[in-house]
Amino acid sequence: MDLISLDTLGAAAATLFEPHILLWCLAGVIAGFVFGASPGLTATTGVAIATPLTFGVDFNSAMALLLGIYASGYYAGSIPAILINTPGSPGNAATALPGYRLAQRGMADYAIGLSTVGSSLGGLLSLVVLLFFAPALSTFALKFTSVEYFTLGLFGLMCVAAVSGGSMIKGMIAASFGILLSTVGIDQVDGTTRFAFGFPAMQAGIPLIPALIAFFAIAEILSQIHTNTSNRPLVAQVSFPVAGLVPVFLRNWWVVIQSAAVGTFIGILPGTGPTIASWIAYGMVGKGRRAAAGGDDAAAEHEQDTRHLIATEVSNNAVTGGALVPLLTLGIPGDTVTAVLVGALLIQGIDPGPFFIIQNTDLFVVILGVLLLSAILITVIGLSARRVLPKILAIPYPILTPIVAILCITGVYAVNSSSFDVILAVVMGILGFLLLAFRFPMPPIVIGLVLGPIIETNFRNGLLANGGDISVFATRPISGSLLAILAIILGWQVLRSLRKTS
Amino acid sequence: MRADRFMGGVLLLFAMATLWFASELRILPSSSTTVTTRSLPFAVGVVIALGALILILRPSPRLLGETLAPVLRPQAMAFVALLFVYALTFRYVDFRFGVWLFMLVSMALLGERRPLMLAIMPIACAAVIFMIFRYGFIVLVPTWI
Amino acid sequence: MVWLTKTRFALAAIVALALAPATAHAQYPEKPVQIIVPFGAGDAIDGTARVIAQLLQKKFGVPFVVRNTAGAGGSVGTAEAARAPADGYTLLVASTGALTARPIMADAGYETDDFVALAQLVETPIAVAVAAGSPLKSIEDIIAKAKDGGATFATPGPGSSQHVSMSDFAASQGAKLTHISGNGGKGAVTKALSGEVDFSFVGAPVYASLAKAGQIRVIGVAADQQVSYLPDAPTFKDQGFDFNASVWFGLVARKGTPDDVLASLDAALKEIAVSDELKSLYAKYSYTDAFLDADGFGKVIAASTEQNKRILNDLGLAK
Numbered sequence: 014m015d016l017i018s019l020d021t022l023g024a025a026a027a028t029l030f031e032p033h034i035l036l037w038c039l040a041g042v043i044a045g046f047v048f049g050a051s052p053g054l055t056a057t058t059g060v061a062i063a064t065p066l067t068f069g070v071d072f073n074s075a076m077a078l079l080l081g082i083y084a085s086g087y088y089a090g091s092i093p094a095i096l097i098n099t100p101g102s103p104g105n106a107a108t109a110l111p112g113y114r115l116a117q118r119g120m121a122d123y124a125i126g127l128s129t130v131g132s133s134l135g136g137l138l139s140l141v142v143l144l145f146f147a148p149a150l151s152t153f154a155l156k157f158t159s160v161e162y163f164t165l166g167l168f169g170l171m172c173v174a175a176v177s178g179g180s181m182i183k184g185m186i187a188a189s190f191g192i193l194l195s196t197v198g199i200d201q202v203d204g205t206t207r208f209a210f211g212f213p214a215m216q217a218g219i220p221l222i223p224a225l226i227a228f229f230a231i232a233e234i235l236s237q238i239h240t241n242t243s244n245r246p247l248v249a250q251v252s253f254p255v256a257g258l259v260p261v262f263l264r265n266w267w268v269v270i271q272s273a274a275v276g277t278f279i280g281i282l283p284g285t286g287p288t289i290a291s292w293i294a295y296g297m298v299g300k301g302r303r304a305a306a307g308g309d310d311a312a313a314e315h316e317q318d319t320r321h322l323i324a325t326e327v328s329n330n331a332v333t334g335g336a337l338v339p340l341l342t343l344g345i346p347g348d349t350v351t352a353v354l355v356g357a358l359l360i361q362g363i364d365p366g367p368f369f370i371i372q373n374t375d376l377f378v379v380i381l382g383v384l385l386l387s388a389i390l391i392t393v394i395g396l397s398a399r400r401v402l403p404k405i406l407a408i409p410y411p412i413l414t415p416i417v418a419i420l421c422i423t424g425v426y427a428v429n430s431s432s433f434d435v436i437l438a439v440v441m442g443i444l445g446f447l448l449l450a451f452r453f454p455m456p457p458i459v460i461g462l463v464l465g466p467i468i469e470t471n472f473r474n475g476l477l478a479n480g481g482d483i484s485v486f487a488t489r490p491i492s493g494s495l496l497a498i499l500a501i502i503l504g505w506q507v508l509r510s511l512r513k514t515s
Numbered sequence: 516m517r518a519d520r521f522m523g524g525v526l527l528l529f530a531m532a533t534l535w536f537a538s539e540l541r542i543l544p545s546s547s548t549t550v551t552t553r554s555l556p557f558a559v560g561v562v563i564a565l566g567a568l569i570l571i572l573r574p575s576p577r578l579l580g581e582t583l584a585p586v587l588r589p590q591a592m593a594f595v596a597l598l599f600v601y602a603l604t605f606r607y608v609d610f611r612f613g614v615w616l617f618m619l620v621s622m623a624l625l626g627e628r629r630p631l632m633l634a635i636m637p638i639a640c641a642a643v644i645f646m647i648f649r650y651g652f653i654v655l656v657p658t659w660i
Numbered sequence: 661m662v663w664l665t666k667t668r669f670a671l672a673a674i675v676a677l678a679l680a681p682a683t684a685h686a687q688y689p690e691k692p693v694q695i696i697v698p699f700g701a702g703d704a705i706d707g708t709a710r711v712i713a714q715l716l717q718k719k720f721g722v723p724f725v726v727r728n729t730a731g732a733g734g735s736v737g738t739a740e741a742a743r744a745p746a747d748g749y750t751l752l753v754a755s756t757g758a759l760t761a762r763p764i765m766a767d768a769g770y771e772t773d774d775f776v777a778l779a780q781l782v783e784t785p786i787a788v789a790v791a792a793g794s795p796l797k798s799i800e801d802i803i804a805k806a807k808d809g810g811a812t813f814a815t816p817g818p819g820s821s822q823h824v825s826m827s828d829f830a831a832s833q834g835a836k837l838t839h840i841s842g843n844g845g846k847g848a849v850t851k852a853l854s855g856e857v858d859f860s861f862v863g864a865p866v867y868a869s870l871a872k873a874g875q876i877r878v879i880g881v882a883a884d885q886q887v888s889y890l891p892d893a894p895t896f897k898d899q900g901f902d903f904n905a906s907v908w909f910g911l912v913a914r915k916g917t918p919d920d921v922l923a924s925l926d927a928a929l930k931e932i933a934v935s936d937e938l939k940s941l942y943a944k945y946s947y948t949d950a951f952l953d954a955d956g957f958g959k960v961i962a963a964s965t966e967q968n969k970r971i972l973n974d975l976g977l978a979k
Contacts, residue, residue: 061706061728064707064710065710065714155850155853155854157854158851158854158855158856159840159851159856199818200818201817201818201843202818202841204823205766206766213735213736213739213767213768213769213770214739214740216735216736216766216768216769217730217735217736283847283850284843284847343850343853343870343875344846344870345850346846352846356706356707359707359944360707360944362944364868364869365869366868366870366872366873367869367870367873367875368869368872368873429728429729429730429736430727430740431736431740470841470843474841474856477812477838477840478812478838478856480810
């Protein structure tokens with residue numbers, strides 16, 4: 014790529030340290046924090062609400078505000094996920110598994126520390142990619158047609174194995190149920206309506222955020238009612254020094270790199286986003302084999318949760334830099350927030366497209382700088398807030414549970430201002446409660462719901478575009494290689510389980 | 516009875532229903548390929564049915580009574596009912612009043628007995644949550660006034 | 661007698677009080693008004709709605725809150741607006757497909773005439789584009805390819821005006837096209853760029869920057885005249901085809917909304933239509949200034965409905 018001249022770099026850097034830019038960015042990071050952490054409200058909503066505020070504002074300030082919301086919104090959803098098993102945004106769903114387990118063992122402070130530093134690292138690494146490889150990667154993104162999206166979706170489905178807990182069969186059933194839920198509503202390929210049972214609101218399908226809140230938060234609230242009636246002893250929370258996080262990250266440097274790569278890559282692909290990225294990164298960490306060798310189960314479990322938490326938080330924040338690649342090189346947004354950013358850029362009189370980086374290098378550098386600034390502010394705010402936040406867990410159970418329930422329901426309503434969604438979420442939550450009692454894992458349902466449409470519409474579109482020829486899935490190079498990797502992993506798993514049983 | 520056998524049976528019925536509803540789906544005359552709008556629901560129905568059969572044939576030792584015990588506790592069922600009623604009436608009830616009433620009843624249900632708490636917490640929560648959503652997030656929650 | 665006067669006065673006062681809510685309509689609006697946008701936050705339609713909301717808010721002095729109820733190509737939000745009371749406190753930003761095509765295709769939960777027109781805000785022509793490296797150079801080429809082994813095209817979604825009108829055009833030329841949903845306008849362009857489909861058919865402004873960079877070639881705008889932001893793009897008419905297609909969106913209210921409410925909204929919108937804010941907004945989004953008042957917009961809706969009824973019946977997509 015053509016090098017950015019030092020002059021532009023210097024000039025842009027100077028603007029970043031103007032106090033009003035810092036203030037705008039700080040406001041954005043705090044707003045993103047609130048939107049990201051509230052169940053049902055996401056970075057996308059935050060950026061959409063803030064966009065009209067940028068009408069009379071110059072480019073630098075507008076970007077500082079909006080990108081601050083973007084970066085911090087993708088991070089902050091991890092906090093309620095860790096503390097109360099309620100992912101603030103879909104991208105933080107995978108964080109709830111290791112995070113909530115850690116918090117239940119009194120390590121909430123540690124978990125929030127991991128998530129904060131992990132998020133910043135993910136953001137920074139994707140920023141490097143954006144800076145150096147943006148134009149090259151945009152041509153790569155264009156190699157992805159329906160065929161490739163389908164195989165990628167299959168690849169993602171593999172992580173069901175990693176989150177199924179005890180029983181693979183139950184994990185598979187749960188994932189199938191999730192996929193079935195995803196077929197409700199208007200068929201994206203030919204426009205017919207499926208399984209709406211006469212409810213006009215069901216035509217839109219089962220919305221993701223209400224489902225997420227139902228199967229994670231509401232199901233969890235309901236199943237805790239039995240675990241204890243009143244006076245549940247609260248888990249004593251241990252504090253963890255910031256310096257102690259450094260060796261943890263050094264020890265797991267490979268997880269950081271791998272997850273940042275996954276997040277950036279998924280971010281570059283239009284139509285995907287942090288939710289898919291974090292599940293894939295989670296699945297790639299896999300199940301540790303150290304448990305068998307070491308013998309100290311608790312320590313091995315702790316290390317495993319640490320790695321999964323790092324993987325999910327690094328990857329979902331790495332999406333930010335990745336999603337900006339197609340936006341700034343082709344004018345095509347890489348995820349839902351960047352879709353809103355298109356509008357914000359147009360308001361500034363800028364049409365993001367192939368000319369953006371060449372014609373507006375200074376603005377490009379400002380965008381990078383603001384993202385850098387956001388990452389720093391996230392670390393500062395996150396690390397200073399993490400001592401206070403676990404105090405939420407000190408609220409007595411009979412008060413906390415109703416509050417969480419109300420926040421969940423209001424959050425569901427806020428997504429689409431739909432009272433139908435509220436009823437839907439409660440019904441799904443009760444269903445999740447029953448399935449949990451029968452030891453069915455919840456994450457595969459959500460994964461099925463997210464990946465179902467990707468697998469189905471792209472499979473059918475792939476066939477349509479290629480005249481019904483199914484062999485394209487194997488003969489197109491990227492798709493073929495992905496399928497081959499998939500086959501190898503599956504074969505190896507089968508072999509391993511065969512050896513175990515014999 | 517083993518819990519997994521029971522669930523397997525339920526899932527088998529569910530899979531059958533899925534297959535039946537899937538076969539009723541309308542296929543457009545214009546769609547030409549062999550893979551249609553029915554294909555995925557069919558495939559998923561078959562997978563669920565197979566999984567259900569495995570659960571019936573090789574259940575884990577857990578018993579149904581033990582599994583259902585937490586669900587059937589009066590307190591849990593009362594809370595489930597409360598939540599359900601709250602969701603059904605959400606559209607028609609003033610948000611502040613609804614939050615207050617739901618908080619009050621569920622706090623009492625979950626074992627809160629301090630009168631001061633029961634008096635203050637629901638009102639405080641209703642006020643704070645309403646302010647945050649209405650003015651912070653600009654969500655028009657249902658109101659009477 | 662004095663007593664009688666007093667009673668009469670009291671009675672009059674009571675009657676006046678009882679009538680107060682009715683006369684209060686004169687001061688519409690007296691509480692926040694919500695504008696339902698049946699698409700997700702950040703769409704062009706959402707951006708426009710938010711600007712209009714802001715201008716209306718400035719005009720009336722009460723909050724006009726934009727509410728995104730996305731799903732099913734706009735029909736979920738439209739159904740939601742159809743269920744709201746007809747008091748002028750819930751307005752809808754209606755779009756071509758959701759308002760005039762969806763009720764013909766399925767039980768959408770509303771009918772087109774559940775709404776009355778307030779103002780058309782935006783109208784954009786739809787255009788055909790191919791990847792820069794594509795061998796297809798004209799509409800003629802596309803028709804030839806479609807007749808010889810078939811051609812594929814991408815639009816924002818099945819049943820969208822883009823899909824419906826292009827299928828109709830192809831049928832009129834005796835050709836058949838395979839439709840692939842791009843799941844949104846940008847998605848459809850991406851499919852053309854990557855070569856997955858032969859061409860895309862979406863609103864012309866979507867192409868502006870890619871066409872300027874030479875990554876995409878717009879080979880047919882379905883309008884009478886060329887558009888300013890795509891200087892090299894010929895129209896269908898230039899190539900000898902009589903085919904116009906456009907997407908529009910505008911404000912509507914529930915049928916049965918009191919006349920005085922409609923009148924005050926109409927007056928406010930007419931004022932906004934000539935404001936500088938709206939002009940600069942249109943320029944930024946590459947929109948043609950297409951403001952139409954209630955009567956004009958009503959005619960547009962009626963015409964679209966008639967056209968969609970015919971085409972959807974022909975295509976076998978009608979319910």
